Amino acid sequence: MTDFGADDAFAGAAAKLKEHYGIEVPxxxxxxxxEEHGAAMLAQEKQKSDWPDRAGVAVLxxxxxxxxxxxxxxxxxxxxxxxxxxxxxxxxxSSFGACRYSGxxxxxxVT
Numbered sequence: 308m309t310d311f312g313a314d315d316a317f318a319g320a321a322a323k324l325k326e327h328y329g330i331e332v333p334x335x336x337x338x339x340x341x342e343e344h345g346a347a348m349l350a351q352e353k354q355k356s357d358w359p360d361r362a363g364v365a366v367l368x369x370x371x372x373x374x375x376x377x378x379x380x381x382x383x384x385x386x387x388x389x390x391x392x393x394x395x396x397x398x399x400x401s402s403f404g405a406c407r408y409s410g411x412x413x414x415x416x417v418t
Contacts, residue, residue, distance in 0.1 A: 308320070321333070364409065369404065375400055379396055
């Protein structure tokens with residue numbers, strides 16, 4: 308019942324239950340069971356989550372920077388199937404970020 312209720316509107320789920328299993332279930336019952344199951348799943352996910360339940364910090368200080376890095380790549384000449392010995396110099400972007408909240412010296416780095 309909760310599977311049908313999660314996939315369709317509650318009235319559609321009641322119709323599917325009648326079609327597949329031959330039982331009539333009120334739409335309010337489908338809604339009640341589906342919402343109850345959803346609330347239990349949410350509570351279970353919150354227990355596993357590392358995210359805090361409280362609001363975040365008032366001020367978050369962050370900075371992003373990036374640079375272009377030289378990369379050597381093989382270069383194929385014309386319609387030749389084998390890669391020639393000539394190498395082509397291309398650039399690739401690299402990004403770096405750091406953030407911390409005001410009043411804390413610990414910094415989080417991301418690449």
